[in-house]
Amino acid sequence: CRTVLETAGSHHHRNDRRRAVRRVTIVGASGSGKSTLAAQLAAQLDARLVELDAIFHKPDWTPTPTPQFRAEVAAALDTDRWVVAGNYSVVMDLTQGSADTIVWLDMPRWLVTWRVIKRSIHRAAKREELWNGNRERWRNLIKRDPEDNIIVWAWTYHGVHTQRYTGFAAGDFWAHADVRRLRSSRQVRDFVSSASLGEPEID
Secondary structure (H helix, E strand, C coil), rough: CCEEEEECCCEEECEECCCCEEEEEEECCEEEEEHHHHHHHHHHHEEEEHHHHHHHHEEEECCCCCCHHHEEEEEEEEEEECCEEEHHHHHHHHHCCCCCCEEECCCCCCHHHHHHHHHHHHHHHHHEEEECCEEEEEHHCCCCCCCCHHHHHHHHHHHHHHHHHHHHHHCCCCCCEEEEEEHHHHHHHHHHCCCCCCCCCCC
């Protein structure tokens, strides 16, 4: 059975018995807060934090070939408790398919784009290292190709994520998991502090 929790006014279903939260996958558009929430939950659950971007982007932003990427993600998930942040479709069967809880951060397009703008400018100005020595580059922030410019990517692919995850939430792919569709910072805070993050208990 699936638990689907959405914003006020939306339908939801609850199981009679809450599940322990041990394997969490967090999805959503760039700038929705996946990494921040994943770090919080991993600490709270004493779980392994798995950043898909950190696995995929090798030094100098070199992409990891799909077979190697899948193998490395599978190895990272070989533990009792984990929290994954990321959307990569080539490993969705591993990350989303084996999660007991899926958190969809469904924030407005304007908000995530604004967050990405601020984040990217800060990272570029501070020469902040992300993963494997990679840093955001000023020159990428003026390009129009979403493959190069994360700001354009966030704006362009927001609708793609919304369409994909709306289908997953209504269909069979997420039917095995408790699905949380969070649309505001307040809902995220409520989720982090909710009683469902722990051992099972009777409602």
